[in-house]
Amino acid sequence: MNIIDRRLNPKGKSLANRQRFLRRAKEQIVKAVRDSSGKRNIQDLENGEKISIAAGGVREPTFHKAANGGVREHIVPGNKEYVEGDRIPRPDGGGGGRGSKASADGDGEDDFRFILSRDEFLDIFMEDLELPDLVKQKIKKTESFSLQRAGYSSSGTPSNLNLVRTMRNSLSRRIALKRPRPAELDELRRRIEEIEEKGGEIEELQELRERLEHVLRRTRLIPYLDPVDVRYNRFERVPKPVAQAVMFCLMDVSGSMTEHMKDLAKRFFMLLYMFLKRRYSHVDVVFIRHTHEAKEVDEETFFYSTETGGTIVSTALEEMQRVIRDRYPPDDWNIYAAQASDGDNMSNDNAKSASLLENAILPMCQYFAYIEVAQEHDGGLGGALGAAFGRETDLWRTYKLVAKPGAPMAMRRVKNRREIFPVFRELFSRENATA
Secondary structure: OOOOOOOOOOOOHHHHHHHHHHHHOHHHHHHHHHHHHHHHHHHHHHOOEEEEHHHOOOOOOOOOOOOHHHOOOOOOOOOOOOOOOOOOOOOOOOOOOOOEEEEEOOEEEOOOOEEHHHHHHHHHHHEEEOOOOOOOOOOOOOEEEEEEEEEEEEEOOOEEEOOOOHHHHHHHHHHOOOOOOOHHHHHHHHHHHHHHOOOOOOOHHHHHHHHEEEEEEHHHHOOOOOHHHHHHHEEEEEEOOOOOEEEEEEEEEEOOOOOOHHHHHHHHHHHHHHHHHHOOOEEEEEEEEEOOOEEEEEEHHHHHHHOOOOOHHHHHHHHHHHHHHHOOOOOEEEEEEEEOOOOOOOOOHHHHHHHHHHHHHHHHEEEEEEEOOOOOOOHHHHHHHHHOOOOHEEEEOOOOOHHHOOOEEEEEOOOOHHHHHHHHHHHHHHHHOOO
16 A cells, blocks of 8 residues: 655655655664753653754765775875874864864864654654553453454455455356366367368268357356356454553652652653653543642642642552552553652651552552652752762652562652653663563
8 A cells, every 4th residue: 555645845845855864864863862851841842852963874875976986995004294293283163073073174064953843752752661561451442443354255345356266266166067168169160170171071060060059158158257256355343452551640749849849740740641641542640649648639730739738658559549449450450650759758657658558559550660859959068968878768768678679669769850851761661661
């Protein structure tokens, strides 16, 4: 099947050439996108991204007539211009700077720069991301249908005609009904011509003519190809199974969470929400905010509500357990969870949180990601000493005891906006999911 894109191109541009270029330079573009993702804000996704790749990677190979027998690169001992101790002059024009290709006369060539659209950037950034251990627990929805071969039928469209099966049926029918073969007709005609030329017996000639008429009549009555011989490929629409999954987003909004910490948590969850909606069609997202009490909220409240209070982490885990029990039975759903917190928790709640996570939540989850947000710079000598010695929060130490080898749990720290993209890729990359 050939698809012809007849959409009008923007002025002075070719969409087909742009897509061909993206495919050809895919490896360099993917590397450039991942290098730039750490410097971006979530809001920048609406504007695409300006990407730079080496100019040598965008040239297409061409055949041309070369001067002096072609261009050759080789290494020779020594040179004709400098001897030991000479100072080599710096090229003029700044061509030797970063991102340029310098030449002997000072000319340079900058890296090739172009802008990726929002969709192109997201497609490249998320192409190797997936939810870990996503399995088909139970099929309740169908995303689309596929056609599957289901034998043959005597009716159908010309495009589905099975020529081999049709001709085989035709041959079987002709053999069964003893339809005369062309060679038999040619033989009778030849014998009749011989007798007419030699002046043979009239009775034999008459007998051959009657036999020829009988053979011709049988040929007309028994066609070479009959409608009963025709067979068409038959197809059935088979639903494609869809794996059901639910993602629980647990965010700490207590008083200990500063504006910087809340901003990091919201950025992570915005990126997670965008990833789920872009890559999966049947993934439910449940938003749970918690202070000293937890409740399920909608998307608007989750990201923009100003509610605050104390910190009791176990309330969020209990609310998640309640929602699973009411709406998402683990036998039918793939359950995932992502929790963001500053690590602060009531000391008498740590044991309860660890018990809930280890005995109730993790056995039902395919994957549990814990993101701990922190201040980018702690002020004073105490903050400097804490950063130097890698101070761990109460909740981090509690979860660290639960995150044993083999447990479906990952823990990461985020201190600034530049770390959101790399940490997200690390948590949901296809390589880590397979491992």
